[in-house]
Amino acid sequence: MNQFACEVRAGLNKPQKELPSKYLYDDLGSALFDAITVLPEYGLTRADSRLLHRLAPELPRDFSSVAEFGSGSGLKTRPVLSALSPQTYFPIDVSHAALERCRRELAGLSDIQPIQASYIDGLDCMNRRRDAQPILLLFLGSSIGNFDSPCRDIFLRQARARMKPGDAMLIGFDLEKQVEKMLDAYDDATGVTAAFNLNLLARINREIGGDFKLHAFAHQAIYNADERRIEMHLRSRIEQTVTIAAAEFGCHFREDETIWTESSHKFDADELPEIARANGYEPEAQWIDEEWPFAENLWRAA
Numbered sequence: 001m002n003q004f005a006c007e008v009r010a011g012l013n014k015p016q017k018e019l020p021s022k023y024l025y026d027d028l029g030s031a032l033f034d035a036i037t038v039l040p041e042y043g044l045t046r047a048d049s050r051l052l053h054r055l056a057p058e059l060p061r062d063f064s065s066v067a068e069f070g071s072g073s074g075l076k077t078r079p080v081l082s083a084l085s086p087q088t089y090f091p092i093d094v095s096h097a098a099l100e101r102c103r104r105e106l107a108g109l110s111d112i113q114p115i116q117a118s119y120i121d122g123l124d125c126m127n128r129r130r131d132a133q134p135i136l137l138l139f140l141g142s143s144i145g146n147f148d149s150p151c152r153d154i155f156l157r158q159a160r161a162r163m164k165p166g167d168a169m170l171i172g173f174d175l176e177k178q179v180e181k182m183l184d185a186y187d188d189a190t191g192v193t194a195a196f197n198l199n200l201l202a203r204i205n206r207e208i209g210g211d212f213k214l215h216a217f218a219h220q221a222i223y224n225a226d227e228r229r230i231e232m233h234l235r236s237r238i239e240q241t242v243t244i245a246a247a248e249f250g251c252h253f254r255e256d257e258t259i260w261t262e263s264s265h266k267f268d269a270d271e272l273p274e275i276a277r278a279n280g281y282e283p284e285a286q287w288i289d290e291e292w293p294f295a296e297n298l299w300r301a302a
């Protein structure tokens, strides 16, 4: 049984059914996510981009190279590379197609050395190629918010353990805002986020022989105030049974039972320096977008 089938089976066997959010991003899912970033309701990516344009000229000049976790197409990275003119740029992404787009988008701004790998493996690979000069690591777009808190801290420590003195991380966090505004961002009127979420079931059908009827599930975004996170779910509209051939598995759904597919944690700007210190970084600067509360942070390897 392949890894995808194993993880789907394990997730759907839990009392609160869940599916790992990394599987939202196949080619169609990635294209739908790109569409999300331009939705009027989803201000996060525009805030990230405004801040990067604003802060790029203020960044310290001591970085000879830049690396980026989850570079995607690299579009948002342009102002940072233009300001720093690094010798080398290491985009790290699992998607070959995204790395190719990134190489084309940023051609001429740096020596681009794509690394197709998960974040931490990619950092190890970059460390084998880098020189002794300080590196700026980018982790943009509040992707850190998609980790649950324990995994977030483990990830930040694993990254820190691979950084050298003088290296720094520029990391974006989406901030808490009016609940209605947050809910709209994850349940837009045109239904793009719903399609992004439902595509996960379609992917199970395509790749591992599921027989999910997509119309029998509804996209749902809820704000979990205790955990300070938006949760995306897929709610079964009816009582039904679904089978997944390659997972050798049948799964029963009660009416209104949900599959939890993603969390997007929201933060308070004041707690970010504490998160930095608790994980071995020294917070050096913070920039906040007022239009769509979002914080970009520069943390040094302490």
Ligand code: AVI
Pocket (backbone or CB within 6 Å): 036, 044, 141, 142, 143, 144, 145, 146, 185, 186, 193, 262, 263, 264
């Ligand atoms: C990639 N990540 C930061 C997005 C977010 O806002 O959590 C993923 C997303 N899911 C639904 N809309 C956007």
